[in-house]
Amino acid sequence: MLKQQHDLSQANTMALACMADTVVTLTDEAQLDDFMAYYRDNDEQAPLFVLSGGSNVLLPATLQATVLQPHMRGIHLLEHTDDYVDIEVMAGENWHELVLYTISQGWYGLENLALIPGLTGAAPVQNIGAYGVQLDDCLQYVRAYHLPSNTWHQLTASDCQFGYRDSMFKRAPNTWLISRVGLRLHKDATRILASYGDVQSVAQRYAEQDGRQQPMPADVMQAIIDIRQQKLPDPKQLPNCGSFFQNPIINQSQFTALQVSFPNIVGYPMPDSMVKVAAGWLIEQAGLKGGGIAPIMTHTQQALVLTNHAPFMATQEDVAAAQDYIANCVYEKFAITIMREPVWVQADATIGLGNHAI
Ligand SMILES: Cc1cc2nc3c(=O)[nH]c(=O)nc-3n(C[C@H](O)[C@H](O)[C@H](O)COP(=O)(O)OP(=O)(O)OC[C@H]3O[C@@H](n4cnc5c(N)ncnc54)[C@H](O)[C@@H]3O)c2cc1C
Numbered sequence: 536m537l538k539q540q541h542d543l544s545q546a547n548t549m550a551l552a553c554m555a556d557t558v559v560t561l562t563d564e565a566q567l568d569d570f571m572a573y574y575r576d577n578d579e580q581a582p583l584f585v586l587s588g589g590s591n592v593l594l595p596a597t598l599q600a601t602v603l604q605p606h607m608r609g610i611h612l613l614e615h616t617d618d619y620v621d622i623e624v625m626a627g628e629n630w631h632e633l634v635l636y637t638i639s640q641g642w643y644g645l646e647n648l649a650l651i652p653g654l655t656g657a658a659p660v661q662n663i664g665a666y667g668v669q670l671d672d673c674l675q676y677v678r679a680y681h682l683p684s685n686t687w688h689q690l691t692a693s694d695c696q697f698g699y700r701d702s703m704f705k706r707a708p709n710t711w712l713i714s715r716v717g718l719r720l721h722k723d724a725t726r727i728l729a730s731y732g733d734v735q736s737v738a739q740r741y742a743e744q745d746g747r748q749q750p751m752p753a754d755v756m757q758a759i760i761d762i763r764q765q766k767l768p769d770p771k772q773l774p775n776c777g778s779f780f781q782n783p784i785i786n787q788s789q790f791t792a793l794q795v796s797f798p799n800i801v802g803y804p805m806p807d808s809m810v811k812v813a814a815g816w817l818i819e820q821a822g823l824k825g826g827g828i829a830p831i832m833t834h835t836q837q838a839l840v841l842t843n844h845a846p847f848m849a850t851q852e853d854v855a856a857a858q859d860y861i862a863n864c865v866y867e868k869f870a871i872t873i874m875r876e877p878v879w880v881q882a883d884a885t886i887g888l889g890n891h892a893i
Pocket residue numbers: 548584585586587588589590591592605626651652653654655656657658660661662663664665700704708709711712713714767768770775776777778878
């Protein structure tokens with residue numbers, strides 16, 4: 536379905552005002568072939584941009600592009616053994632609903648990734664991860680359309696070049712449209728990963744309530760849902776796009792020097808004598824928990840999350856003003872530059888850099 540001058544303010548979880556020139560909603564792969572043939576034959580010049588659940592993007596007030604929305608649905612069982620199942624999930628499936636469905640079937644591996652917003656086709660883009668698990672722990676392949684050459688490809692996990700919140704899709708924006716994701720999930724209900732924070736104790740409580748001694752994947756999933764609901768604002772109630780700032784990585788000597796003035800500074804050792812510093816802590820210590828530039832304010836319980844208090848009216852410029860203000864305050868106090876995490880989409884659909892607001 537093709538719409539002209541389409542309002543996308545309800546199609547991004549930050550609820551930023553956005554009017555797109557053209558939006559094409561795809562409910563099967565053949566529609567993409569047809570649309571791209573039309574696009575090519577008419578020598579269309581409008582840039583292409585792929586938008587799924589809109590939970591990791593900051594959209595411009597005017598998007599002079601053709602927005603492709605992959606909404607193909609379906610979960611297909613490919614192989615079923617005593618130990619594992621292979622499933623193929625279409626890009627338009629809601630990620631959290633997929634997690635709930637797989638656990639209800641006794642197919643495990645996605646439980647730690649519960650409640651991450653967005654659609655399945657976007658999950659490989661930043662190799663979504665939470666509570667010690669990343670998508671590439673179970674991803675087998677991706678079927679994707681290469682937009683510049685109009686060709687379909689089946690890409691292995693190694694072709695996707697996954698890294699921490701990274702993939703080749705992220706490094707080459709507006710180049711691929713992912714239409715299917717192949718996953719291998721296991722069937723061993725005793726295999727869980729619950730070592731992060733309070734997950735083990737909350738999962739244990741769920742197990743005991745059910746008369747079991749050991750937590751199962753469903754208990755871990757429920758624990759993670761509870762913890763996330765307490766920590767993160769629900770975008771439907773308070774628009775946001777999750778963690779707004781990346782945790783900066785600084786060298787050990789800078790960290791040691793900062794420890795003199797700030798003995799409680801939170802850092803995690805990284806390879807090559809580097810230290811990853813908790814951006815949320817830096818923002819909080821700069822006195823900005825709940826602060827910002829209205830209507831874009833940090834969340835009162837989680838300073839890393841920027842929230843929009845003027846849904847469907849605030850624009851990318853408002854986000855830029857708040858981002859610059861927060862980043863400057865943090866820099867003045869700690870001499871550390873904090874960078875943006877979500878994808879900054881410019882009016883011509885190119886992607887902005889993380890440290891410059893506009
Ligand atoms: C409250 C909250 C909590 C979050 N928690 C986490 C978390 O714990 N871990 C985590 O990793 N992320 C987290 N996120 C970020 C976000 O949910 C994920 O990045 C998610 O995968 C984005 O999916 P989406 O469908 O909303 O993608 P969109 O925001 O629509 O798109 C994101 C990017 O992917 C590209 N893209 C989208 N779909 C496709 C496709 N089919 N093919 C090719 N490119 C595509 C877009 O062009 C864009 O560059 C959180 C976000 C919020 C709002």
